[in-house]
Amino acid sequence: MINLSDVAKSYRQGGDDYQVLHDINVTISAGEFVAIMGPSGSGKSTLINIIGFLDQHFDGSYVFDDVTVSKLNRKQHAKLRNQSVGFIFQNFKLITNQSVGENVGLPLLYAGMKRRDIFARVNDVLAQVGLPNSYHKLPKNLSGGQQQRVAIARSIVTRPNFLVADEPTGALDSATSAEIMALFKALNQDGTTVIMVTHDEEVALQTNRLIRILDGRIKSDEEVSHANT
Amino acid sequence: MQIRELFVSACRSLLSNKRRSVLTMVGIVIGIAAVITILALGDGARLAMMKNLQADTSGKQSTEIQFVSKNDSKVSGFSDDDLNRIRENDKVTKGNVQSDDHGILSATGNINGKNIDSTTYLAQSANQKFLTTGRGISKQDILVGNPVALVSQRIAKKGYETVKNALNAGIDINGTTYTIIGILSNDAVQGSYQNYDVVLPRQVFETNNNNGAANTLKLTFTTGTNVSKETQKIVDQLNSSGSQHNTGDYQFYDMAAMLKGISAVIKGITYFIVAVASISLFIAGIGVMNMMYIAVSERTQEIGIRMAVGASQNQILWQFLIEAVLLTLSGGMIGYLGGLGIAMGISVFLPFKASVSLATFILAFGTSTVVGLVFGILPAKTASNKNLIDILR
Structure with a gap:
């Protein structure tokens, strides 16, 4: 599904080019549960921004379901973001003056759905992430874990091909982290591809595949063996 | 979205x-x-x-065309042919020749040897307004064309000393002698401000004066007409082929342009x-x-x-x-x-x-x-x- 070959990226800082990613070659198939781990500054967020269609400016080729992403224009890129990927951020990124339901329904609005149809779909998804009857609540009245659930609901509301989570548990305590991880696992077991960036070993080991990245290069890419399987 | x-x-x-x-x-x-x-x-x-400034109370707009004779001769600028042609224009709802708006004009006269400048009201129908003595102009007078006149007390006294003497005496207006059959009060007025001191049957006056004073043509147009343009057209046409285009000018004061x-x-x-x-x-x-x-x-x-x-x-x-x-x-x-x-x-x-x-x-x-x-x-x-x-x- 996702096929990165020789992907590289450099920032221009002052007069110098600063190479963040070198020759990344990754293939991720549908249904995988992948963790990308690495220390700060290793380029893992940059990589996941490219995978999640947030960043269009990179070298090399990214083919997603037979579509060469780097050749798309900004509008097609936006459409791909809308329909094929769900993005989950460390700090939730909810629009604070809109209700939970409106936040969740936002991708559907941009997909062109009618408000009536959106309402039912949003309520379904909210129930799926364990937040029934919270359509009209405001994000600020929810706990961090609940807000992250709202963000997850928003990311899966368009039934995207895969989810990209950038440190989804980074701002949560361990108990809440466990809940969120359980939610991801459940989503994965239902067939959703999940790609997650973390620097928490605990979290990473709960996934099925672990990609370690250091200084912009892939250091290791291996299956995670679970004690209970 | x-x-x-x-x-x-x-x-x-x-x-x-x-x-x-x-x-x-x-x-x-x-x-x-x-x-x-x-x-x-x-x-x-x-x-x-x-x-x-432009339209009358009913919203209709009207203009006036005047004929000014070159040699001061008293000729009518508007023949029946002219009028018929103008009336054929379907934007014109009314086209009337008149001495002026109220049928009032000034005329020179002579009463018992004394010259007067009288303001004359030309009556088109039986008239006995402001009558003090004698009889008014009757329908019969109008029909037959009797040269009769009503004059004000002032003029009667000027000519014949007393009102009584003036009755059935004569008065010359523009060279025609009329018989005075009635005396008007001095404040006879047409409309609200047009004072007059002589009343004559219009037809008689106009016959005897070659319609000399009847040289204003009042045109009324259908609402929404560009009146100045239409009037100008009519004036141009009159100046090129009107009955008297050789002896005078047809003029039109373009109110609308102003x-x-x-x-x-x-x-x-x-x-x-x-x-x-x-x-x-x-x-x-x-x-x-x-x-x-x-x-x-x-x-x-x-x-x-x-x-x-x-x-x-x-x-x-x-x-x-x-x-x-x-x-x-x-x-x-x-x-x-x-x-x-x-x-x-x-x-x-x-x-x-x-x-x-x-x-x-x-x-x-x-x-x-x-x-x-x-x-x-x-x-x-x-x-x-x-x-x-x-x-x-």
């Missing part, structure tokens, strides 16, 4: 910051209200003037004041721009989130543009109503009514939309050109 949704979300974000929206709107409201007030009053003044001149001046003044008032619109527009820039930088996160979930650049652009236009448009509508209210209020103290036209509504609507678009486009562009990665970092 559906267009309706763009409007809904624009409304919501304006409402979520009510105080700022209202304050920004005030500028637009004042600008539009000023422009509309001036336009409504200026238009009202112009229309009132046009109406008072009115147009005056109304052009009023229009010019109105537009000048409007231009001055528009400066406040410009300033208000800059206020809108300022607020939109603040909104864009305040809502950077929101823009990033919207883009991350799939909003295209155009959708972001339209969201902020619609916000700006909604702001100015609602300000414009409030300003329009306010301006009308002020104009109506002021016109209570003025001799004319403020004019409410569709044009001013469209103007208010259009101007406020344009202000929103012009001053909203740059902030909206800024919003849509933001780099997603930078925002979300």
Whole structure:
């Protein structure tokens, strides 16, 4: 599904080019549960921004379901973001003056759905992430874990091909982290591809595949063996 | 995203910051209200003037064509052929030759050897108004064409010392002798201000005077006709082929042209004041721009989130543009109503009514939309050109 070959990226800082990613070659198939781990500054967020269609400016080729992403224009890129990927951020990124339901329904609005149809779909998804009857609540009245659930609901509301989570548990305590991880696992077991960036070993080991990245290069890419399987 | 949704979300974000929206709107409201007030009053003044000066009470418009003879001979400029031809014009509803509007003209006369300058009223039908002694002009007199006259007490006394002596005596008017059959009071008046002292049967007078004084043709047009153009056509035609085009000139005093001149001046003044008032619109527009820039930088996160979930650049652009236009448009509508209210209020103290036209509504609507678009486009562009990665970092 996702096929990165020789992907590289450099920032221009002052007069110098600063190479963040070198020759990344990754293939991720549908249904995988992948963790990308690495220390700060290793380029893992940059990589996941490219995978999640947030960043269009990179070298090399990214083919997603037979579509060469780097050749798309900004509008097609936006459409791909809308329909094929769900993005989950460390700090939730909810629009604070809109209700939970409106936040969740936002991708559907941009997909062109009618408000009536959106309402039912949003309520379904909210129930799926364990937040029934919270359509009209405001994000600020929810706990961090609940807000992250709202963000997850928003990311899966368009039934995207895969989810990209950038440190989804980074701002949560361990108990809440466990809940969120359980939610991801459940989503994965239902067939959703999940790609997650973390620097928490605990979290990473709960996934099925672990990609370690250091200084912009892939250091290791291996299956995670679970004690209970 | 559906267009309706763009409007809904624009409304919501304006409402979520009510105080700022209202304050920004005030500028637009004042600008539009000023422009509309001036336009409504200026238009009202112009229309009132046009109406008072041009059309009669029924809204019909009339003009007068005069025939001026070159050699001062008393000839009628308008033959029956001329009149028939003019009446065939279907824009002319009425075309009458008359001495003047009220059938009053001045004539020289002689009564018992004394010269007089009399103001003469030509009666078309039986007449005995202001009669003091004797009898009035009867239907019979008119039909048969009796040369009879009614004269005022003043003239009677001038000629024959007493009113009694004057009765059945003669009076010469323009060389024709009439028999005095009745005496008028001295304050005989036609209309409200046309004093006269002699009354003659019109037909008799005109026969004897070769219609010399009957050289004004009054034309009445159907409503909505360009009267000055039509009249000019008729005058041109008369001057080239009218019955007396060799002996004199057909003239037409173009009232409408003068009115147009005056109304052009009023229009010019109105537009000048409007231009001055528009400066406040410009300033208000800059206020809108300022607020939109603040909104864009305040809502950077929101823009990033919207883009991350799939909003295209155009959708972001339209969201902020619609916000700006909604702001100015609602300000414009409030300003329009306010301006009308002020104009109506002021016109209570003025001799004319403020004019409410569709044009001013469209103007208010259009101007406020344009202000929103012009001053909203740059902030909206800024919003849509933001780099997603930078925002979300």
